[in-house]
Amino acid sequence: MSRACLAAQESLRWRPPSLLALGGIALLTAQFAWSQPAASDAPAQAREVRTWLTRIHEAASRHNFQGTFIVSSGGTASSARIAHYCEGPNQFERSETLDGQQRLVYRHNDTVHTVWPSGKLVLIEQRSLTTSFPALLQAGDDHIADFYEVRPQGAERVAGRAANVLSVRPKDGLRYGYRLWADQASGLLLRADTIGERNEVLESSAFSEVAVDVKAQPDSVLGPMKKLDGYRVSRPAMTPTRLDAEGWLLHQPAPGFKEVSCVKRPMDAAPNITTAPVPGGNDPQVLQAIYSDGLTYVSVFIEPFNAQRHTRPLLASVGPMQTLTQQQGDWWITVVGEVPAATLRVFAKALERVQR
Numbered sequence: 001m002s003r004a005c006l007a008a009q010e011s012l013r014w015r016p017p018s019l020l021a022l023g024g025i026a027l028l029t030a031q032f033a034w035s036q037p038a039a040s041d042a043p044a045q046a047r048e049v050r051t052w053l054t055r056i057h058e059a060a061s062r063h064n065f066q067g068t069f070i071v072s073s074g075g076t077a078s079s080a081r082i083a084h085y086c087e088g089p090n091q092f093e094r095s096e097t098l099d100g101q102q103r104l105v106y107r108h109n110d111t112v113h114t115v116w117p118s119g120k121l122v123l124i125e126q127r128s129l130t131t132s133f134p135a136l137l138q139a140g141d142d143h144i145a146d147f148y149e150v151r152p153q154g155a156e157r158v159a160g161r162a163a164n165v166l167s168v169r170p171k172d173g174l175r176y177g178y179r180l181w182a183d184q185a186s187g188l189l190l191r192a193d194t195i196g197e198r199n200e201v202l203e204s205s206a207f208s209e210v211a212v213d214v215k216a217q218p219d220s221v222l223g224p225m226k227k228l229d230g231y232r233v234s235r236p237a238m239t240p241t242r243l244d245a246e247g248w249l250l251h252q253p254a255p256g257f258k259e260v261s262c263v264k265r266p267m268d269a270a271p272n273i274t275t276a277p278v279p280g281g282n283d284p285q286v287l288q289a290i291y292s293d294g295l296t297y298v299s300v301f302i303e304p305f306n307a308q309r310h311t312r313p314l315l316a317s318v319g320p321m322q323t324l325t326q327q328q329g330d331w332w333i334t335v336v337g338e339v340p341a342a343t344l345r346v347f348a349k350a351l352e353r354v355q356r
Contacts, residue, residue: 062086063186067159067210068098073203073319085216092221106225108218113225122231126238144294147171147256156181158190159207168295173197174254174343175296176320186212194320197340203319238263246287248302249354254339254346256293263288267303291347298337300347305332315341324348 066083082095093107104115107127114123144150153165163181170177177195182188191206241264243250253259267284286303305327313326324335324344333351335344 063188063212064214064216065186065188065210065212066214067207069095069205070208071203071205079208083217083220085218085221087216087218090218092216092218094221094224104224106221108221108225111225115224115231120231122228122233124233124235143256147175147293148177148295153179155184158183159210161185161190161210161212163190169195172255173340174346175256175293175339176202178295181206183212188212194338196320236266238265241287243287243289244354246302247354248287249352250289250300250347251350251352252346253291253350254293254298254343257291257298258293259289260292260297261288261290296338298335298339298343298347300351301334301336302351303332303334305330315344317341329353 064083064085067081068079069082070077070079078100079098080095081098083093085092091107091109093105095105097103102117104117106113106115110126112125112127114125115121147170149167149169149171151167151169153167155162155164157163158181162184164184166178166180166182168178168180176197179193179195180189181191183190188210190210191204193201193205194203196202241262243259243262246264250259264285264287267286284304286301288302289300291298291300310325310327310332314323315325316323320338322337322339322341322344324333324341326333326348328351331353333348335347337344
């Protein structure tokens, strides 16, 4: 897998609650927490789900919060200190890993700086991967209620705050389920468990402590984004495109998934912290198409086959994140997502190279 694939996989995997609130499950939890706090045996209807999702897209952006976020998966745990602020239409976010190699992420709207202080490297990207999600809902083009059952399950406490609990269960074997805890006062997603095919918890993400509606501190984000002296700066350009324009067809994605983005990006988009970025603008490109069912994502990467780097097909998992790699003619295919392996196989099988 190229470093561009790894960087994109990491960007999708690290999703603080404010990013989830723009394009995923937290949209559902927050509005549900306000509108239906009582437990129920009846699943929500499609119109109700769509209303919650589109309304919370606006509501979730109104709260400032900061705290410590812990992700547990496969017997390991990692933590980060995160903060999110909003001023009018502007969103500001910062996060710092508290385990292993230090990494800081600063986000101002769609501009994201990822900083590795030990290697004096900063990666600057434009990330707007979730912008198509609300548009799908507003157009009535989602089918979330066709593939998930959504039910409230009472109330519990997380990080010292009262939270309403929501169960999201898949109706087929092509996606995972979720158990979600939404703050009763603000709707902020306080905890999310990803539930596997055997009803096991694949990953648990939760605040250990959090303060909501704190004073906005945009300078704590904008200041570090401007201080790049002494850092090697990588600015990979992502060019919008279409699969068919690049000579590919994906005949039928897994049911419920729709394409939300397709871009070309440099293969060495995330240079190693001990290696200088390759000069010039002729780096090979990797094609990335992103699909969503409204609650989760699958990324399909296509790059030229390289026998030295692409040694063998692979199916690997880390918690809920599955990765499938395989050769297809002169190309190397990587399919990544927080979905069962069967879903990745559907995508890989549906991908076909066509004559241009």
